[in-house]
Amino acid sequence: MLRHVRLTTLVALCVVVPAVAAAAAPFAYITNSNTGTISVLDLASGAETDTITLPGSALPWGVALSPDGKTLYASNFGNGNFFKVDLATKVAQSIAAPALAFGVAVHPSGSPVFVTHNSSTGGTSAFDTTTFGRTAVMSGSMSSGAAINVARGHLYVANRFGVRVLDLATYALIRQVSMGQGFGVAVHPAGTTFYVALPSLGQLAIIDAASFAATFVTLTGAVTPQGVAVSPDGKWVYTSNYGSANVSVVNAETGAFVRNVSVGMNPYGLQFAPDGSKAYVANWGSHNVSVINTTTFTVTSLSISGRAPVAFGLFIFGQAEQIIEVAIDITPGGNPNTINLKAKGTLPVAILGSEEFNVADVDPTTVTFAGAPVVIKKNGQAMASYDDVNGDGYVDIVVHVDREQFTLKVGDTEGVLEGKTNDGKAFRGKGSVRVLN
Numbered sequence: 001m002l003r004h005v006r007l008t009t010l011v012a013l014c015v016v017v018p019a020v021a022a023a024a025a026p027f028a029y030i031t032n033s034n035t036g037t038i039s040v041l042d043l044a045s046g047a048e049t050d051t052i053t054l055p056g057s058a059l060p061w062g063v064a065l066s067p068d069g070k071t072l073y074a075s076n077f078g079n080g081n082f083f084k085v086d087l088a089t090k091v092a093q094s095i096a097a098p099a100l101a102f103g104v105a106v107h108p109s110g111s112p113v114f115v116t117h118n119s120s121t122g123g124t125s126a127f128d129t130t131t132f133g134r135t136a137v138m139s140g141s142m143s144s145g146a147a148i149n150v151a152r153g154h155l156y157v158a159n160r161f162g163v164r165v166l167d168l169a170t171y172a173l174i175r176q177v178s179m180g181q182g183f184g185v186a187v188h189p190a191g192t193t194f195y196v197a198l199p200s201l202g203q204l205a206i207i208d209a210a211s212f213a214a215t216f217v218t219l220t221g222a223v224t225p226q227g228v229a230v231s232p233d234g235k236w237v238y239t240s241n242y243g244s245a246n247v248s249v250v251n252a253e254t255g256a257f258v259r260n261v262s263v264g265m266n267p268y269g270l271q272f273a274p275d276g277s278k279a280y281v282a283n284w285g286s287h288n289v290s291v292i293n294t295t296t297f298t299v300t301s302l303s304i305s306g307r308a309p310v311a312f313g314l315f316i317f318g319q320a321e322q323i324i325e326v327a328i329d330i331t332p333g334g335n336p337n338t339i340n341l342k343a344k345g346t347l348p349v350a351i352l353g354s355e356e357f358n359v360a361d362v363d364p365t366t367v368t369f370a371g372a373p374v375v376i377k378k379n380g381q382a383m384a385s386y387d388d389v390n391g392d393g394y395v396d397i398v399v400h401v402d403r404e405q406f407t408l409k410v411g412d413t414e415g416v417l418e419g420k421t422n423d424g425k426a427f428r429g430k431g432s433v434r435v436l437n
């Protein structure tokens, strides 16, 4: 392992130094029931980057992804089958299943896949994901949402009478929690609690995963809550209310109903982004996806090419974007870092290299400091140079930003540098400043 990097070895280092683990941007996979398609949405841009057409007469409904994110499973509510989609090739394969395939969940090991059936005698099937043979049948009636509690080794299936708790290894029935038709099911990240939407009661059931004791939250102003989702930090539970075009927000710690947020028509599938900053809901009636900012509760929408989206299940895959923290030196060698807002020209800021961060990875055209971009020269290149400004043996990059574009004001004490590496990873550094006018 190279501990000290000299300028002359910079090029070689691009190969030698391991990059920080890549964070896959999240994608949403929306089943469009009227068009027999799946819209693939890049949640970083909000754009539909792919549209997968399912074979046959398809009414894609429930959805789940394999743990590695490479395979998608979608139920076909219109026929006795479900689909396996290879997300690399976008090839969809049809697998025979009992009628009215509805909810889908995948075992944490990747197999089997569980498919629920929404008929009067419909329970749950388990399919081996290599052979696609049906390896188990669990009884039930009007089964809908399915979810897995990895910590407790339980499979939950909502049904006509509430929710069934099944042993994830033996499929034995552990408990039927009776409380009226259950629909969507979601599990707290710690596995301590699970949640069931009760459409006909307009309630959310909060169920202790050990004792199965249930408490019920009345969702004021909610009609037919169907989908349910828990925030990644476990603090909030949302329901999508099909009949009232809104999403209810419940405090998971207190069990208190907090508020409703208006979304599109007939909201159905609902899930949080991996970083919890947004929640996405597929609107069956308005043919789009609402995006709820979970801090401000403002709502925007994403367009999709298909119609009548459902996305019932866990339809988002990806990791929260990780920001690499870097050390910077504003006006290298100078201290304090005085910034005169009346000054023109450029301000040099060094991004310091280290054993963990190779500045050869920096795309200088993406860098801003205190809102000011790096100056682009007439030849199209960023004004930047490589030097070891602090003499620690690691190469640093010195970028020159446009002094006339600072968003700083007098009294600010911190300047933030942001940018991206050549392969799109975000980094950030902070330094003290003294701002004069």
Ligand SMILES: [Ca+2]
Pocket: 329, 330, 331, 332, 333, 334, 335, 336, 337
């Ligand atoms: Ca300095």
Ligand SMILES: [Ca+2]
Pocket: 352, 353, 387, 388, 389, 390, 391, 392, 393, 394, 395, 396
């Ligand atoms: Ca250095």
